[in-house]
Amino acid sequence: MQKPGPELREIHRPLRILPGPVYFRVPFACRLWNPGYHPSTMPMKTRIILVTCVLLAGLLPALRTVLAAESPVTVEGVTEEIRDNILAFLSIGDEPCDAPDWRLRGRLEKSEKEIRLALQGFGFYEPVITQQFTAATGNGCWQALFRVEPGAPVILRTIEITLQGDARDDAAFHKVLRESGIEAGQPLHQGRYTALKSALTSLAANRGYIEGRFTRHELRVEPAAGYADIYLNFVSGPRYRFGATQMEQDTIDDALLVRYLAYREGEPYDRKKLTDTSRDLTGSGYFGQVLVQPLLDEAAGGRIPVKISLTPGKRHRYSSSIGFATDTGPRVGLGYQNRRVNRRGHQISNKLSLSRVLSELTFGYSIPLEKPATDRLGFDAGYKYEDTDTVRSKTYAVAVKKSHQRENGWLEEPSLTFGHEDFKVGGEDNRSLLLMPGISWTKVVADDRLYPRKGWRLDFTTRGGLQQVLSDVSFLQVIGNAKGILALSEDWRVISRMNAGTTAMNEFDQLPASVRFFAGGDRSVRGYAYKSLGPEDDDGDVVGGKNLLVGSLELERRINSKWGVAAFVDSGNAFDRFHVDPKTGIGLGIRWRSPVGPIRLDLAHPLDKHGDLVRVHFVMGPEL
Numbered sequence: 001m002q003k004p005g006p007e008l009r010e011i012h013r014p015l016r017i018l019p020g021p022v023y024f025r026v027p028f029a030c031r032l033w034n035p036g037y038h039p040s041t042m043p044m045k046t047r048i049i050l051v052t053c054v055l056l057a058g059l060l061p062a063l064r065t066v067l068a069a070e071s072p073v074t075v076e077g078v079t080e081e082i083r084d085n086i087l088a089f090l091s092i093g094d095e096p097c098d099a100p101d102w103r104l105r106g107r108l109e110k111s112e113k114e115i116r117l118a119l120q121g122f123g124f125y126e127p128v129i130t131q132q133f134t135a136a137t138g139n140g141c142w143q144a145l146f147r148v149e150p151g152a153p154v155i156l157r158t159i160e161i162t163l164q165g166d167a168r169d170d171a172a173f174h175k176v177l178r179e180s181g182i183e184a185g186q187p188l189h190q191g192r193y194t195a196l197k198s199a200l201t202s203l204a205a206n207r208g209y210i211e212g213r214f215t216r217h218e219l220r221v222e223p224a225a226g227y228a229d230i231y232l233n234f235v236s237g238p239r240y241r242f243g244a245t246q247m248e249q250d251t252i253d254d255a256l257l258v259r260y261l262a263y264r265e266g267e268p269y270d271r272k273k274l275t276d277t278s279r280d281l282t283g284s285g286y287f288g289q290v291l292v293q294p295l296l297d298e299a300a301g302g303r304i305p306v307k308i309s310l311t312p313g314k315r316h317r318y319s320s321s322i323g324f325a326t327d328t329g330p331r332v333g334l335g336y337q338n339r340r341v342n343r344r345g346h347q348i349s350n351k352l353s354l355s356r357v358l359s360e361l362t363f364g365y366s367i368p369l370e371k372p373a374t375d376r377l378g379f380d381a382g383y384k385y386e387d388t389d390t391v392r393s394k395t396y397a398v399a400v401k402k403s404h405q406r407e408n409g410w411l412e413e414p415s416l417t418f419g420h421e422d423f424k425v426g427g428e429d430n431r432s433l434l435l436m437p438g439i440s441w442t443k444v445v446a447d448d449r450l451y452p453r454k455g456w457r458l459d460f461t462t463r464g465g466l467q468q469v470l471s472d473v474s475f476l477q478v479i480g481n482a483k484g485i486l487a488l489s490e491d492w493r494v495i496s497r498m499n500a501g502t503t504a505m506n507e508f509d510q511l512p513a514s515v516r517f518f519a520g521g522d523r524s525v526r527g528y529a530y531k532s533l534g535p536e537d538d539d540g541d542v543v544g545g546k547n548l549l550v551g552s553l554e555l556e557r558r559i560n561s562k563w564g565v566a567a568f569v570d571s572g573n574a575f576d577r578f579h580v581d582p583k584t585g586i587g588l589g590i591r592w593r594s595p596v597g598p599i600r601l602d603l604a605h606p607l608d609k610h611g612d613l614v615r616v617h618f619v620m621g622p623e624l
Helices: 044-068 080-089 101-120 171-178 190-206 254-260 271-283
Strands: 073-076 128-134 143-149 155-164 213-222 227-235 241-248 287-294 303-312 316-325 329-338 347-355 358-368 376-387 391-405 411-425 428-446 454-465 475-487 492-505 547-558 563-575 583-594 597-606 615-620
Touching (some): 080 101, 171 190, 190 213, 254 271, 547 583
Antiparallel strands (some): 287 303, 329 347, 376 391, 428 454, 454 475, 492 547, 597 615
């Protein structure tokens, strides 16, 4: 029996830059534009070519970085996974281009042994390795080439994995075993063996098997025979349950605090429920510090007690902001929140936002319900003034809404809004009284809510009014929004978006501007001004439409941990009858992972509109 080889290693190596400049030739077509032309006089084909070249010019630095980051060490003859592990073992790969020849030769002598050790992690014990080394000349870098013929892998012959104790009937443990990738007849992969042991140990700790241990864990490798055997026996003991909860706090009523607990005494222990409890208490706004800890040392009688220590947060919170948004221009904001009106957890929030396009003043009162982390009853009142190139409106409204998260993860929010709106759309002045019941559903699934690599968001809303019931117009509206993010590789992502809506009604002129559909702006068709797209009246003024359909596709390339670039295309419009007449914009963006969240700067070009060649859009906030 031979001692198993080393475990797989992760690569942590700085990128190397190839010596000398890297040149890119600009396509001849990019020189078609004469700077003396005005954009509106260019042929459409020329404008498309020009913007395409601008996008390519912005992406070339990223391409240059990728090409220049090639390592002087090359490994051939193996899969990408095995090559990465070999590169992690090779000490010569840590040497800079100007390393002395004597040191490189010393590293080279150890290379074959290092490659053999790396291959053993994948079950290859009889490889054939050849190497070729080229010393540095001039400003160039040395080069090392390794050709590897792994040979026949060691095959898993006998696999004996047993569970004893309560874990034997726990589906979570059987799922880990199924997904381990360890099967008889497959090549030995020591990384999977190590990962399985770690997964079983972690799962036992997280699910209350605090007495769990391996009574046998063996990996026997016989390279000469070409076989390997795995023997694992995990004895979990009993699964403990939640014991009594000790609460140290004097901020809110204990009855409200208990409703924040994601677990109940006597339930099977699950550490994730403690994590959820800590997250919800932290997000409540009531507390400055939150500590939720299982008292494992005090576990007895099959119960694990829990201690929750809370310190009060600031009751009054004031905020102010000065900023800029493409859709609204310069803006200032003031806010006030009373996070604890009383010990029952009621909250008050007031917000004031002022800009030349959109100004709002809102008052809100919130009451926690049975599941206070997600379920609340809210009362709102507010005033909004909007003055765009197409619409001017003043809206006064009061609303009541109830937020409730369903078992399937959807956030459901029925609401009732009563408002009065004075508005001018095109050349028509009008006013409308509206009692509008509605309901919305929202669900977000993401691996990281702030910087997701994989995830999606869906929003559905239906709302309407009835002329006979405190409304000047009858209508029914359905709105749907979808956004998805998918990572193609470590550095590339695809982001797609779709916005759609439709309205059923007869008297469109009476419909308030706030519930009409428009397109254009930061979160719509970039390249066009905010709410500048939609059906027009006889004077050419945009008056909004009954329907909306907008789609977007974006390709993003990460440059480093903080910065990235993107290319995108948006298309769509608001419309009345089922003839969309889509308007399209394309552009290039810069992405920054700032300390306060994602910031996106886009340069967008409208393909089918005279005027601005490029429009700047600036957006800040979460991506889903």
